[in-house]
Amino acid sequence: MIDPKHLRNEPEAVAANLARRGYVFDVAAYRALEAQRRELQSVTQALQNERNQRSKAIGAAKQRGEAIEPLKVEVADLGDRLEQAQQRLTEVQQRLEAWQLELPNLLDERVPEGSDEADNLELRQWGGIPVFDFTPRDHVDLGAQLGGMDFEAAARITGSRFVTLSGDLARLHRALIQYMLDLHISEHGYREVYVPYLVNAQALIGTGQLPKFADDLFCIDHDPEWYLAPTAEVPVTNLVQGQIIEEHDMPLRFVSHTPCFRAEAGSYGKDTRGMIRQHQFEKVELVQVVRPHESWNALEALTGHAEAVLRRLGLPYRVVSLCSGDIGFAAARTYDIEVWLPAQQRYREISSCSNFTDFQARRLKARWRNPETGKPELLHTLNGSGVAAGRCLVAILENYQQADGRVAVPEVLVPYMGGRRWLGEGEGS
RNA sequence: GGAGAGGUGGCUGAGCGGUCGAAAGCACCCGACUUGAAAUCGGGUGAGGGCAUGCGCCCUCCGGGGGUUCGAAUCCCUCCCUCUCCGCCA
Structure with missing residues (x-):
């Protein structure tokens, strides 16, 4: 929520800012x-x-x-x-x-102007785009050849936009999650949290998914209404809902591995092939709860923590600053991290890191006690994927594939794979 | 699922339907004492909002919602949550 006082005092300024998003106030x-x-x-x-x-x-x-x-x-x-x-x-x-x-959040002045994805501003690239002396296959073909990636089985169990993984692929998926959690906990100073996957309407209003985006959510037949969490952002950020955080406990840094459930309404015909866009996927999420004056630095740090995952995995990526027309509802500024997918010959989003300033905090009534004033004041919240596990699995398969269909295991994951260095040979495949 | 107890300010915890926004204690802030600190003593200290924006005046908030009443933290209904016991169970 935008500061009601600011809205009252300078509605024109608010309107001008929101107009950059294409929002008419x-x-x-x-x-x-x-x-x-x-x-x-x-x-x-x-x-x-x-x-x-x-x-x-x-x-x-x-x-x-x-x-x-x-x-x-x-x-x-x-x-x-x-x-x-x-x-x-x-x-x-x-x-x-x-x-x-x-009303969406006010945009930070550094957010580039633009109407859609095409206008996002590339900030940096990391890693060389791999060159193959054969035509790289996509993860669906690789998964079929390796065995253990079965969309038909998932369709029988549930429907489209689901997948089952088994054998090496299921293990690689789990290894990725474990690796990411360990990295953030031991090197980036996050505290692991386990949270409910079903959330109530108030929690969703707090982080901004409701009331506007109900169509994106799966709602459970329960009284009162419960929803499947579309991202760990919801339950984890709501840890501070209604709380007054003492200054000596800040900043709070949480990392959580959860499944995410999205209705994907309005994305018919988009990414219908493979694991890119699913109703259910796993994600390791980073959430920070910080003092207002440090939130912009925190955004840079948090983005760096997500980037570290891809660097350690040796996956080429770029970072873009989302433009005014593409940025999310609650964010003041967002960096997307996009990983290179050889089969698609393009970068695809694998992480989205945002500073929500006090927008979520106001909805959540999340405050900290400012020692300078002695009063409870709104804090700032941030989050970012660190990173999406499903898409990361896709990226590993496609970037580490060999001409013979085998897939190399990224060095840092080898210990998590019981010493295995290759998928597609030996037991498990 | 059955039975009972309870949800009050940052925390603990009082509160005959009528100066109760709420005693007391803790914590915190200011001051005194002290070389300094501790202890002690004195004073202050909830949140949100409206009008004025000089001081100030006023409204709302005692888990959520509804009701009774001139008046509700206090009575009634309902929902949510917490705790204890029993049952069941990953």
Whole structure:
């Protein structure tokens, strides 16, 4: 949520910022509603004040042993007037709040202008693009040849956009996750957390998935409604929901391995082949909870932590700064890390690292105690994939493939693979 | 699933329907004492919001929602959560 005070004081500035996203904020309509709110609130509070005074007077009179019936008659219609005013105020307040919950975060000024993916700004590349003396196969073909990647079985069990892995591939997938967790815990200072995969609406509102993006979520038939978490960002960031964090505990750095569930509504016909876009995938997520003044540095550090995974795995990648038209709802600034996929001859997103500034914190009522003021103040939240396991598996298969269909195991994963150096030979394949 | 207890400020914990936003303690801040610190003493200290934006005035908040009442932290209904015991169980 955008700071309501800022919204009130400078709606034009907010509108101008949001316009960069292509979001139209109707300042006049907002002003009108806000004026209504102000008027109704003043009236309501005046009535409440009167009620309080009268009630106190009645209480005092009663204690003096005076008759209170005449006093009660005087306030007979006060209750009705108050209730009416309150109802209208509540209605306007709810409309305002609903509106504010649908406003995306303000963009940082460094976010490049643009309308879509094509306008994202490349910041750096790492690793040479591999050259093959044969036509590289994609991960689906490789998986079929290696055995153990079965989309048909998953379709029987559930439907499209699911996969089953078995043997070496299942183990490699698990090895990746273990490796990433170990790296972030032992070298990057994160604390591992285990969290619920089913989350309630309030948690999703807190991080910004609701109310606007309900179509992207799987909802469970349960009262109250529960949703399958689309990313660990939701349960992990909500660890600080409603909390006041002491300064000496900050910054908080959490890493969590979870499955992620996405309805992928609106992506029909997109990436229908293979594991790139699934309803269910595994991810190792990095979340940071920081003091406001350090969040921009934290974004650089967090992105570096995600990059470290790809460097250690020897996977070529680039980092792009998402443009104003492509950046997510809650983010003030986002770096996407894109890994090279030889079969597609292009970079594909494997991590997305964002600074949400105080946008999520305001929705979450997540605060820290600022020692300079002694008061609880909104903190800043960040997160990034570190990294998506499914897509990383794809990248390893495609980048490490050999002419004969075997796949080399990245050096750092060998210990996690029981010493195995090759997929496609020996037991397990 | 069955039975019971409870959810109050940063924490612990009081609170006959009427100056209760809430006692007390802890923690914290300021001051005094002290060479300094500790201890002690005095004072202060919840959050969100509206109007004024000089001081200030006012509203809301005692798990969530609804109700009774002139008036609710206090009574009623309902939902959620926590704890204890029993049952079942990965």
